[in-house]
Amino acid sequence: MRVFRSALLERYSSLIHGFVHDPGGADLPKISSAHGLESILTVNQIHGNSVFFADCATGKELPEADSIVTRRKGVGVGVVTADCVPVLLCFPDSGCICAVHAGWRGTSLRVVKNCLEAVCEKYSLSAQDAVAAIGPAIGGCCYEVRGDVASRFVSGFGDGDWLYEKGDGKFLLDLVELNRIELRDAGVSEIETIDMCTCCQDLPSYRRDGSGTDKMISFVGISP
Ligand SMILES: [Zn+2]
Numbered sequence: 001m002r003v004f005r006s007a008l009l010e011r012y013s014s015l016i017h018g019f020v021h022d023p024g025g026a027d028l029p030k031i032s033s034a035h036g037l038e039s040i041l042t043v044n045q046i047h048g049n050s051v052f053f054a055d056c057a058t059g060k061e062l063p064e065a066d067s068i069v070t071r072r073k074g075v076g077v078g079v080v081t082a083d084c085v086p087v088l089l090c091f092p093d094s095g096c097i098c099a100v101h102a103g104w105r106g107t108s109l110r111v112v113k114n115c116l117e118a119v120c121e122k123y124s125l126s127a128q129d130a131v132a133a134i135g136p137a138i139g140g141c142c143y144e145v146r147g148d149v150a151s152r153f154v155s156g157f158g159d160g161d162w163l164y165e166k167g168d169g170k171f172l173l174d175l176v177e178l179n180r181i182e183l184r185d186a187g188v189s190e191i192e193t194i195d196m197c198t199c200c201q202d203l204p205s206y207r208r209d210g211s212g213t214d215k216m217i218s219f220v221g222i223s224p
Helices: 027-035 106-109 112-123 148-156 175-188 206-212
Strands: 001-003 017-022 039-041 051-053 067-070 077-081 085-091 096-102 129-136 145-147 162-165 170-173 190-193 216-220
Touching: 017 112, 027 039, 027 148, 027 216, 039 216, 051 112, 067 077, 067 106, 067 112, 077 085, 077 096, 085 112, 085 216, 096 106, 096 112, 096 216, 106 148, 106 175, 112 175, 129 175, 145 148, 148 162, 148 170, 148 175, 175 190
Parallel strands: 039 077, 051 067, 129 190
Antiparallel strands: 001 017, 017 216, 067 096, 077 216, 085 096, 085 129, 145 170, 162 170
8 A cells, every 4th residue: 555645734633644545446444444544435526516514424325526524533534536636625723624536627617616615614714724735646747638628727717837738739737736726826825735647657547547547545534
């Protein structure tokens, strides 16, 4: 099991987190117990921007959402990815934690900002109280998109060095940088990016290996 950690999140003793690649399959019970958590809750990710508040989850059926939030101690929230961007968003002083799945569709729908705003509103929190870690994802080095996807981002986000034109109607898109900018512009106090590309640095990559690829699980919990 390979586990990457954010130095920023490690600063907070109440937080337990990891960006995990467990070759052969992400075994949630195994990963939870290895980290002293009762369980890691996930959602049925649908490349949208809705938020699931898991405080009173019964745990039977996975709800459809791309952000999952909890304030329960001893329980983690996680997202499963293979190239898409995993974001762990935490309010360490308030004991509120979120895991967000941001692929290109979710990023274009501002899934991270949507989660931040929903949590701030529901629990009367402020973005300045949040810190975020962005995990391994397909990098701007490898994530080639067609002109229709590129132009959707230009019209939604303006210009930026997160898009590079390769020629022949192809572009390289940096989803990590876009999500970092979203969090920064929304007022999140500190953001760390784990600068690893899933596609060219031997992590689970849908773009490289297709649908049979392994998945990463990125989670955060509050210590019991
Ligand atoms: Zn790469």
